Amino acid sequence: MEGILGVLIFIADIYAIIKILQSSASGLKKLVWVLIVLLLPVIGLIIWFFAGPGSKGR
Numbered sequence: 001m002e003g004i005l006g007v008l009i010f011i012a013d014i015y016a017i018i019k020i021l022q023s024s025a026s027g028l029k030k031l032v033w034v035l036i037v038l039l040l041p042v043i044g045l046i047i048w049f050f051a052g053p054g055s056k057g058r
């Protein structure tokens with residue numbers, strides 16, 4: 001079960017990174033968001049979903 005959860009988180013992180021790189025944010029902001037998602041895979045993904053570039057809250 002842990003392996004499946006790990007794979008799902010990995011896939012979600014890859015998706016987030018792709019969306020970050022496709023966003024219209026500046027290069028530095030993209031770099032910071034990618035680092036957050038890479039260094040904090042679960043928490044970074046949640047933060048990106050709610051506050052990242054292109055989020056629905058803006």
